[in-house]
Amino acid sequence: MSSTHYAQHGSVAVIRLDNPPVNGLGHSVRTGIVEGLRKAEADPSVKAVVLIGSDRAFSGGADIREFNTPKALAEPNLGTVIHYVESSSRPVIAAIGGACMGGGLELALGCHFRVAKAGAQIALPEVKLGLLPGAGGTQRLPRLIGVEAALNMIVSGATVPSEMFQGTPLFDHFVEGDLLEGALAFARVVVEEGRPLKRVRDLTATHPKPEAFFLYARTAVGAASKNFPAPLKCVDAVEAAVTKSFDEGMKVEREAFVNLIQTSESRALRHAFFAERAASKVAGVAEDTPARTIQSxxxxxxxxxxxxxxxxxxxxxxxxxxxxxxxxxxxxxxxxxxxxxxxxxxxxxxxxxxxxxxxxxxxxxxxxxxxxxxxxxxxxxxxxxxxxxxxxxxxxxxxxxxxxxxxxxxxxxxxxxxxxxxxxxxxxxxxxxxxxxxxxxxxxxxxxxxxxxxxxxxxxxxxxxxxxxxxxGVCDGFIGNRMIAMYQREALLMLEEGASPRQVDGAIEAFGFAMGPLKMADLAGGDIGWAIRKRQYAERPDMRRVLIADRLCEMGRFGQKTGSGFYRYEPGRRDALHDPAVDAVIDACRKELGVTPRKLSDEEIVQRCVFALVNEGARILEEGIAQRASDIDLVYLTGYGFPVYRGGPMLYADSVGLMNVVRAMEGFAANPRGHRDFWKPAPLLARLAAEGKTFN
The missing domain is CATH 3.40.50.720 (NAD(P)-binding Rossmann-like Domain)
Structure with a gap:
């Protein structure tokens, strides 16, 4: 089945994109567009070309089904397609309805004219994948809607309605009624009036105070995106649209894209993007399984x-x-x-x-x-x-x-x-x-x-x-809470060994978590964790007690709800304040356990907490509780504040190297206060590490 369809309506050729659900620009679509343009060029009866998608989408951009496959980069790539469009001797009109995003918008920007329906949604969302538009979006959009508006769209990745830019050169005409009929009518007017072909690359992008504006933009964008390099690279590329020629600006954009796609941050964001789509596919549940109606x-x-x-x-x-x-x-x-x-x-x-x-x-x-x-x-x-x-x-x-x-x-x-x-x-x-x-x-x-x-x-x-x-699947704590129990356990044991609540939370927050494990326990309510532990103590008499947490709960210190937990809280505020009473409890528990406190590094704190997650995640995978490693990552990215730019615990372990994870765990097992069985690598983790493989 072809992914594009060519038809002639009088003197106007129509190339329709047909790659459901969002007309992703896969290899067959790109090839079809080029072949359609060549066919139109070779036919003297064709005076104009309309490029159109469906009512749902002009194009949602790259075809995600081809990511990480040879087809994604095969010629004609998107840049080649846009060159064919832009250099066509026939006027090429993009007819935009529904979604027009990413590479789809870049394709439309390469056309000589653009018509749209009100309500069409446009965006350059590449920054959300740790990238920037790589097919001229940073160079063409500022030339059409202005530098500030373009930079805001590109840096945020926000989706905006087409009518927001009515009256700008982005859209030449808004169609009421049938989009194709409106586009054909517009194409005939272009031909009849002999309108010159408008190449966006020939326009200029200007700003009255470029130096001051881009200085301000870098400061604002840098403060809002300190863990992500892509937004600042977007600023660089848009600045190049103002200060350099089009071809030089394209070079800046391309170099930035190539650099960004190799970063760990982009890898993490792309991993999260695909993880969310994979999670919707449930083993044993066919995609056409009828759902029950939920009206109340x-x-x-x-x-x-x-x-x-x-x-x-x-x-x-x-x-x-x-x-x-x-x-x-x-x-x-x-x-x-x-x-x-x-x-x-x-x-x-x-x-x-x-x-x-x-x-x-x-x-x-x-x-x-x-x-x-x-x-x-x-x-x-x-x-x-x-x-x-x-x-x-x-x-x-x-x-x-x-x-x-x-x-x-x-x-x-x-x-x-x-x-x-x-x-x-x-x-x-x-x-x-x-x-x-x-x-x-x-x-x-x-x-x-x-x-x-x-x-x-x-x-x-x-x-x-x-x-x-x-x-x-069904197990004690399911995916998220079963793993977090191991993470919290290590945090609490490190309090016994010599760390303070503030050091443990500080190290984890510096790693990128939204909140440290002890602050999180105070927010959730210490009584909840205590109830679970008491049940587990009864079910598993050999389970190691976490004395400090239990002792605080025995004192009625359940966190923010009671005004005290691992920290103290003033009425009406959520600031976690140091509490000498907690120090006294920790000191007493250390003496009771016969522990001489030692100094722990922040690196040890992070590794013990995160690798505890990883090891339990490996067990969950092997038991079939989770379908895939990316499901575990998605749970932690969306439910537990794991840093998005690290991609989740399982992807982070992949990036560290599973062999290095196992080696670190062997060191923790040798700790006199450690628990050798706890730090025994899960069979799946041990096997993948030995084979030089990864979870994802």
Missing amino acids: VGIIGAGTMGSGIAINFLNAGIPVVLLEMKQEALDRGLASIRKIYEGQVAKGKLKADKAEQRFALLKPTLSYDDLRQADLVIEAVFEEMSVKEAVFRKLDEVCKPGAILASNTSTLDLNRIAGFTKRPQDVVGAHFFSPANVMKLLEVIRGEKTGSDVLATLMQLAKTIKKTAVVS
Whole structure:
């Protein structure tokens, strides 16, 4: 099947891109465009050429299916295609509807004329992959919409509606009605009037105060993107559009692109991009599996988590029934949801009428009977199996056949929970992360009997509520919390050995985490981790205790919620302040354990925390809990604040070298206070390291 179609409408040839879903500029598309132009050039009856895509997309840019394959670089490459377009003796008109992004926009910029429909979306999003536009985008766009507007678009990668640039040279005409008919009519006018061919490269990009502007731009962009080199390279390239000839500017752009594509930051961002797309493919669930219809949602529990979950569905226009057992708890939940919406209105992020419309979709209740018609019910109650059992037995009794019953459990056995019902095929885990209305990650937990259509529904629904969904098998803690327990364990053991809370958190934050492990524990609530540890101590009597954390919890120091944890917190503030009382607890625990404190380096702190994640991640992969290493990376990038520019724990281990990871672990195992079994490399990690391979 051809990826382009050539047709003639009188004196106008039409080259239609046909590479669903977004007309990616794959090799067959690029070849088809060049062949179509040659055909038009050879036909004296053809006076103009229209280049058009579909209503959904002119072109979304590079075809991601060809990334890292020979086809991605094969001639004609995009630069060659644009040269053919630009040097055509016939006027070439780009007809833009839907998405016109990346290389697709660069192709349109190479055309002599551009017509568009209002609502078409344009962007140069390459910076989000740690790159810059590499086919002339940094040189042509400033010549059409102005230097400042172009730089803002390129540095941010933002998508903007076409009508924002109505009246600029970017668009020659806006079409009402059918895009092709409008483009053909415009092409005939160009031919009849004998309009000269407009090559963007022949225009000039100017700024009244270029030196001052680019000095300011570098300062602002550098401050906002300190861990990413691409935005500053974008500034360099756009400056070249102003200060150099077009060909010299293209050379600057090309050199920057080649340099950036080799950086670890770009590799990490591209890895995250592909990881998100891979995560949507679930083993054993065919892409055409029909999803169940979700028109109403029930949520049990109006606490912080339940309220946050409710907001996701209200924002998507899905009615929510919010159930609590006591009126005062229900009132607190409603007040919390209203407060969040009022805050968004106050900040100008949401119009007041929209906030009211969303809030009006919420029905509070104290009765399970109001859940009878819900298509999906999510429980967000206390993390204790007996509580979950009571909820699911009741749901099994009241919910209609075909309703999906989801648990927001973060650690408990989903198969046991499903066993409390007579419909285990309808039970699934939907583990949101706090604050649920903000955090992107949704762990979808697949039980032994969870139906394929239930999984397909949850994955589709995640997109509706703007979450990144990753499927996990059933184990204690699933992917994210099972691994984070190992990370937290090492952080706590290093407190015993001689590190301070501030040093541990400081080293991890310097590595790039949004928050250190002890601050994170205080934010989540120490009582939550303590409850999990107590359960695990009972289930595994040989499990090593984490004495300092347990002792602080015994004192009622549960973190920010109580004003004290590993740090102290002043009322109304979230600043983690040093607390001498914690020093006293740490000193007492060290004496109790017979530990002489030693000095730990920041490097050791980072390696022990991160490699603990990696080793447990390898076990999770080998056990089939996670489908792929990139799923684990995605969990940590979207749910745990792992630095995006490092690509996630598994990709970071790949970049360090798995042999080096294993060597470091051998050193930690030799530590007198270390745990030899803990630092024994997972079989998968040991095997890949020995074979010189990687996780990804």
